[in-house]
Amino acid sequence: MAYDAGQIGPLGPQHKAVPAGARGLTGAQLVARRPGLAELPTPLLTLDAGALERNVTAMAAWARAAGVDLAPHGKTTMAPSIWRRQLRAGACGITVATPWQLTVALDAGVPWVLAAYPVLDPGVLAVLARPRAARVLAWADGPDVVRLTSRGLCAAGEPAQPLDVLVELGAPGGRTGARSLGAALEVARAVAAAPGLRLAGVTGYEGALAHDASPASLARVRAWLEDLRALHERLGADGAYGEVPGGPGGGLVVSAGGSAYFDLVAEVLAPLHDPAGERGAPVRVVVRAGAYVAHDDGFYRGITPLARAAGGGEGFRSALHGWARVVSRPEPGLALADAGKRDLPLDEGLPEVQAVRRGGSGATEPLAGASVTALNDQHAFVRLTGEAESVRVGDVLRLGVSHPCTAFDKWQLLPVLDDASAAQPVLVDLVRTVFG
The missing domain is CATH 3.20.20.10 (Alanine racemase)
Known part of the structure; x- marks a missing residue:
């Protein structure tokens, strides 16, 4: 464990990234179980190791x-x-x-x-x-x-x-x-x-x-x-x-x-x-x-000096991803997901929908035709067109975010996944933030 899992004592309700069933475990004990992404709650913000x-x-x-x-x-x-x-x-x-x-x-x-x-x-x-x-x-x-x-x-x-x-x-x-x-x-x-x-x-x-x-x-x-x-x-x-x-x-x-x-x-x-x-x-x-x-996957993706250099921005890759579960399909072309302003940054642009996990546990697969149009405190409004109309209640969306400086401060504990693009990402560590 490269970050904080080994130093974190009993997990509790103050850690919104932790499964309810893991409360009372230490950070090391949780990571030792190597839970898959499907076992983690939503809304969620993760880091890619x-x-x-x-x-x-x-x-x-x-x-x-x-x-x-x-x-x-x-x-x-x-x-x-x-x-x-x-x-x-x-x-x-x-x-x-x-x-x-x-x-x-x-x-x-x-x-x-x-x-x-x-x-x-x-x-x-x-x-x-x-x-x-x-x-x-x-x-x-x-x-x-x-x-x-x-x-x-x-x-x-x-x-x-x-x-x-x-x-x-x-x-x-x-x-x-x-x-x-x-x-x-x-x-x-x-x-x-x-x-x-x-x-x-x-x-x-x-x-x-x-x-x-x-x-x-x-x-x-x-x-x-x-x-x-x-x-x-x-x-x-x-x-x-x-x-x-x-x-x-x-x-x-x-x-x-x-x-x-x-x-x-x-x-x-x-x-x-x-x-x-x-x-x-x-x-x-x-x-x-x-x-x-x-x-x-927003402001810095577009302005990083490595993107201006010859060969493009190959040096950096987004390590932050939001995960939000679809909780309502109230009308054609619209889904409501369970991540909002209190979970994800929006000051430098709204999150972008990148992928879907069918039923919350299916393999992570690219999703075209879905876009976040607004965030409430705890909801994301997701507009669906074309193949994205297939999204159903219970599916989990992977979201790219813009401006990391206003993302970390919303989370006391951040799960670190082995690979956020893998079919079945696995928890490998935890990062603890100190925001007062």
Whole structure:
């Protein structure tokens, strides 16, 4: 078992992915029985073991070939067992997006944590002021952020070690981030002068500037990345960077790259990557893509950089699938299935019907002519045409989903199947998420 099944105690009603008859078993005992998909309840969201492994391996290989480091965004899964697999594959650390997520990463023993936001929570700053083994890097986009971060960190006296801070560069119309080179330089000066803080590099999020792979969007992202590079080079030329420790995980950090444009990050920023300091101060270019680990059958399928590369998107495969049982055929051309908004994501597109299991236990077979047109809290409206009119009450539909970041948070426990496309998929592990 590669993930969490061996660490999960008695299963109970809080685990909606677990068969009612398995309550009281441990995770290991359930998996040891190797139940087939037909024995699991619906609605259900599952992970595909082979696709997960393929995605982790493919992204690690891409980062090595591109000459950058990878600190995948942990908010995608909030599953420490998946984080550990990404770290074993070569990721330098994990990225988080809230103070609470930062504490989860530290509790999980992550050695290098990029907090992709300003750390202002007094309680978390108190934790960071104490001795710690992990390197933590936070963001700042204004002198006001710097003042509050420093004040909270030093509230109980001198911190045990400085908190590394990255200057966040934004753009007009974007999300957070200093809106100009001049504003970013002002932030850098404030960090360098603030007690308890250490200026450690530059960062930002290009995904807020575009939402597709059109030439105009790619040009806008590339221009912003060139501005980020110019900011880093200006800070170096001005002598703004202080002494930042080198060695494993050390050095200055230049970070960008969500799951949609990491190829452009490598194109523009990879020449800066010099973790050994062979050309001066050690510098790490860190990509933060996270959605790749599960990929999807929607938004990321269409925008992943590997789909733009020669040969198409062969590197990633969707590891997430919904399973919904048809509970009503109230009129011709319509089926109602038992999965809704509380089970499946819909913020980046509705689920797509991919296959059917007749009677809930038949072999998984492709299904054409069925489409989800709406989701209620606990129901999916499925429009049926052509051969899909053969769908009956009791059949189970396999659904592809869009946007993994809003899929994992609906499930405390996710079954891992050997192969979601197999005629009779089998449960081989469990992944536990931590969403609070």
